[in-house]
Amino acid sequence: xxxxxxxxxxxxxxxxxxxxxxxxxxxxxxxxxxxxxxxxxxxxxxxxxxxxxxxxxxxxxxxxxxxxxxxxxxxxxxxxxxxxxxxxxxxxxxxxxxxxxxxxxxxxxxxxxxxxxxxxxxxxxxxxxxxxxxxxxxxxxxxxxxxx
Numbered sequence: 001x002x003x004x005x006x007x008x009x010x011x012x013x014x015x016x017x018x019x020x021x022x023x024x025x026x027x028x029x030x031x032x033x034x035x036x037x038x039x040x041x042x043x044x045x046x047x048x049x050x051x052x053x054x055x056x057x058x059x060x061x062x063x064x065x066x067x068x069x070x071x072x073x074x075x076x077x078x079x080x081x082x083x084x085x086x087x088x089x090x091x092x093x094x095x096x097x098x099x100x101x102x103x104x105x106x107x108x109x110x111x112x113x114x115x116x117x118x119x120x121x122x123x124x125x126x127x128x129x130x131x132x133x134x135x136x137x138x139x140x141x142x143x144x145x146x147x148x
Contacts, residue, residue: 001022001023001024002022002023002026002034002070002074003022004018004021004022007020007021007022007023007070009084010069010070010073010074010084011066011069011070011073012088013066016042016043016044017062018066019036019059019062019063019066020034020035020036020063020066020067020070020111021034021035021036021037022034022035023067023070026070026071026074028071028074028075029075029115029118030114030115031071031112031113031114031115032067032068032070032071032111032112032113033110033111033112034063034066034067034070034110034111035108035109035110035111036063036108036109036111037108037109038055038103038104038105038106038107038108038109039105039106040053040105040106042055042105044056044059045105053104053105054102054103054104055102055103055104055105055107055109057097057099057137060099060103060109060129060136060137061094061097061127061137061139061141063109063111063129064111064113064125064127064129064137064139064141065089065091065127065141065143067111067113067127068089068113068123068125068127068141068143069089069143071113071115071123071125072089072123072143072145073087073089073145075118076145086147086148087145087146087147087148088145088146088147088148089143089144089145089146090143090144090146091141091142091143092122092142092143092144093140093141093142094139094140094141094142095139095140095141095142096138096139096140097137097138097139098137098138098139099136099137100134100135100136100137100138101131101134101135101136102136103129103131103136103137107131107132108131108132109129109130109131109136110129110130110131111127111128111129112127112128112129112130113125113126113127113128113141114126116140121144121145121146122142122143122144123141123142123143123144123145124140124141124142125140125141125142125143126138126140126141127139127140127141
């Protein structure tokens, strides 16, 4: 398990844009399971949508990407992991994104990602998001680890 303090040591994101709360399972180089507790206190709900709060799909995709970033960094050799603060993960593409059900305050959004391809600094991941075992979103993400 990777807690929020360890996630913050890996990712440069901070509140309100750190979109994963915990990693519950990781198989380096293969897969990761992480989650975010969606609360009514999220800033995004002030405008999306007043009186009918829906967690935006773009935030779900970003949460997937952040989980993928943790997977990529934790899959590097120990010497490279020591230099995490000097690296950042950039999106290269988002393909086949589908949103299947709305996510609302009170939901626990679980991200499950698996590596489709990894070569050098480039990662291709299949990301799926679930609420109570129901698929709510999915996408294929391509990202690259680069120096800051």
